[in-house]
Amino acid sequence: MIKEKSLLEIKNLHVSVDDDIKILNGINLTIKLGEIHVIMGPNGSGKSTLANVLSGRPGYNIDKGEIIFKGEDITSQDPEIRARNGMFLAFQYPMELPGVRTWQFLKSSVDAIRLHNELPELKIKEFDKLLEEKKEIVEMNSELLKRSVNEGFSGGEKKRNEILQLSLLNPTFAMLDETDSGLDIDALQIVAKGVKNYHNNNNSVMLVTHYQRILNHLSPDYIHVLMDGKIVKSGDKSLSLELESKGYEWIRESILKQS
């Protein structure tokens, strides 16, 4: 239905935080169904801010521009509504929820999204079956599901828990904010497998990363380079290889030359 049409359109997005510190300076980006977009760029260029603003995180001022998701302007929509409409952010630093059991958190989340889509809450048995199937993908230990969310989880377990949520909630648009950072080779493969398993023609992925290595497992359609709050260069998969070997300075220099 929305195929061929854009799933997400970011138009001239300007974002600042308190004290008028400008972080995004006019982002334009269109993501279509079935596509994988990769956002790369030096530290402090605004990559995480972009993902956070798209997900509706409080604390940012949107000074200009709009975000259109599934044809609807969501620029000032609450984060839970965005999530229920199919948006997902895998956190760079997943939060710990003391006392909230992982199972309960996952079920509350799945049910909230189902109710929004006029589906009944899942019965415990149905949910357990779904969870059993999804946790296999990320090789998640059942014991962790009984524990408080992310409490006492290792860095890798936290990231795998994010991918488990991605698989369970099956969003239309998934943003992964440096999910590959800090992972060992095995954990990276599991995370990549989870994303690959999730991705199909009816959803899209925006991957924020510093590294080429996760891209070896996926087939990104576009690579965008973010610098000083702007997309300064876009290209295909080969751009990430070029960045890996040359760094970012050459782009900055070529921009300077142009101007």
Added chain:
Amino acid sequence: MTTSVPEQYIKDYKNLNSQINQSEPNWLNDLRKKAFQNLSKNGFPTKRKGNEKWKYTNISKLAKTSFSFEKENILQKSNYKNLIISDDSWINLTFINGALQTDISKIKNFEKGITVTKFSDAFGNPKINQLIKDNLSKFSQIDEDGFTSLNTAFINDGILINVDENAKILNPINLSFISHSTVTPNVSYPRILIIANKNSSLNIIENYIGDSSIQSFTNSVSEIMLEDSSKISHYRLLNEGQNTFHIESSRVNLKSNSTFESTSFSKSSKISRYDLKVNIEGENSYCNLNGLYLTSGTQHIDNYINIDHIKPKGTSRLNYKGILTEKSRAVFGGTVWVREGAMKTDSIQSDKNLLLSDEAEVDSKPALFIYADDVQCAHGATAGNIDAETIFYMRSRGIDLETASKLLINGFANEIIDCVNIPGLKKELEKLFLESLPKYKLEF
């Protein structure tokens, strides 16, 4: 440091003496007399300046109020039935105004190995009489403060719970203290002495219930003694009316290889104070003290906890949590003492508070005094609102603000509720605590 006590206590004391006449043994009469003299001399601890023990809790209104004591009191079962938490498998003992109601308590169906005796009934039995005489007021000393003196002056209705050597009492003993009187404001003086003899074990529930409309004062004292290799799991629930004062002192003494587990739940009273002191008097003993307090309105809840490691190789855990709303106030004073020679002590204490209103306040003072080498001790306290980042994480998964904060507040409380190993009690506590938690919404 104190003020004089209202006349009514003197009247009631004299009245009690004339009622008892000569039906109590001399030692008890002497003890009461001494306690009363102490009360008259020292009064209540109303002065807070320079008085570290009472610094954050103002009891001047309580000290000034004239509370009456009504010894004989008949209460229809229907009047309190819905207030009592009980289970058919428990040994349920009901106390009205501090006095055990033998007619309405399941006193006969005791398991083998446990005896429950009213102090006033013990005198016909020389062995029990001697046991009470030897142990009563041993750890709750009459000159400790005005409240312990007052309780001891009116000690007659107290009970002894004695668990025989090697007896494992599986069914919980459930003590329900109901504050009820035909005169208001009224006072009651619950008093219990628990002795767990060698290698015995006991589960005990103390719950304090009261009418929400009347003004009353519960002045409770308990002494709990654990002999070598014994174990007590103690649960305490404070669920009196919103218009009550509750001052409770509990003294626990642990001999070698013994275990004391305590879980305390407080959610009522205008002003309440739980003064718990655990002496680790034997080697290799363990105490685990957990608590949850929930305050609202203008309530004031004070938990004053001391753990005294006297002998080596003791382990203590102290974990209290508070949820504060509206203009309420909580005080946590937690002190761990490690005496000279108490080597290889292992102690952790923590007090965490969730302040759900800008006007709520907590004074949390964890402290450690270490006089021994080779010990492991840690302490900490926190107070704060629910973290906005945490809430955002949940919202980004489709969970609305209200559900997210409810999950977090429940999770916070659940850590303590999970310490309860009696299923029927746990269920009631979930009802009492989780269902009454405020519907809280964070503002951004």
